[in-house]
Structure formats: C-alpha cells, structure tokens
Amino acid sequence: MISPAPHGPRSVPPVLAYDGDCGFCQTSVDRIRALAAPAVQAVPWQFLPAESTAPHLDRLDREVLLLRGDTVLAGGADALARWLGTSPSAAWRALSAALRLPGVRGCARVVYRWVSRNRHRLPGATAACAVPPRAG
Numbered sequence: 001m002i003s004p005a006p007h008g009p010r011s012v013p014p015v016l017a018y019d020g021d022c023g024f025c026q027t028s029v030d031r032i033r034a035l036a037a038p039a040v041q042a043v044p045w046q047f048l049p050a051e052s053t054a055p056h057l058d059r060l061d062r063e064v065l066l067l068r069g070d071t072v073l074a075g076g077a078d079a080l081a082r083w084l085g086t087s088p089s090a091a092w093r094a095l096s097a098a099l100r101l102p103g104v105r106g107c108a109r110v111v112y113r114w115v116s117r118n119r120h121r122l123p124g125a126t127a128a129c130a131v132p133p134r135a136g
Contacts, residue, residue, distance in 0.1 A: 016040055016041070016067075016080075018044060024122045024123070053070075059075060066078075077099065077111070
C-alpha cells in the first residue's frame with residue numbers, strides 16, 4: 001500500500017498521472033475508479049504542475065506514471081498494479097499483488113506496452129491517443 005509519511009517530501013501524496021488527451025486512457029481510468037475505487041488520485045498529467053511533469057514528458061506520452069512530486073515511483077503496468085493496490089477491495093488488492101509476481105509482472109509489462117502502442121486503435125480512442133514515435 002502506498003502511504004505518505006507525515007513530514008518531508010514523502011508527505012506529498014502520490015498521484016497516478018495519465019494522458020488526459022487520450023479517450024482510451026480516460027475511459028480506462030474511469031472504469032477502474034468505478035470498480036476498484038483506488039485511494040490514490042488519478043490525474044491527467046496535463047493538469048499537474050509542470051515541475052512534476054516536465055522531467056518525464058517522454059514517458060508520460062507512452063505510459064502512466066505513479067508520481068510523488070517530480071519523483072517517479074513506478075511506470076506503466078507497475079504503476080497500475082500499485083494504484084490498484086490502494087483499493088479498499090481485498091479482491092483488487094489481491095489482483096495488484098498478483099500483477100507484481102515476477103512471471104506475471106513480465107507478462108503485464110508486455111501487454112501494457114502493446115496496449116500503449118496501439119491505444120489509438122482501441123475502443124474510446126481518438127487521434128490524440130496515438131503514441132508519438134521515439135526520437136532518433
């Protein structure tokens with residue numbers, strides 16, 4: 001479970017930063033919120049302070065990030081697993097734990113990367129969902 005410490009940088013609550021311009025991403029976050037009710041807030045990265053997101057813009061175009069301030073706690077499938085782990089539901093926390101098992105984690109990362117690269121083709125997607133090609 002992710003919990004902030006009472007003082008210092010860890011007192012800043014973590015957030016799941018996702019692409020608010022992507023319809024598929026927004027729909028996915030909304031569905032997870034409705035089903036699992038994670039305790040950690042999910043916020044479009046475009047609405048977060050530039051100090052938090054500027055160092056990570058390349059990653060934010062490709063994956064969700066679990067951020068505490070400008071520090072990345074996890075990205076992609078690992079960030080989603082940790083986010084689900086903050087659910088009040090034991091079933092969702094169990095799924096989170098399963099997603100972090102070594103063999104399952106590797107599979108989840110592969111699936112996440114495929115979804116990320118193809119999210120513009122998935123239900124709810126718009127042209128804004130397309131992941132930009134990597135620079136040179």
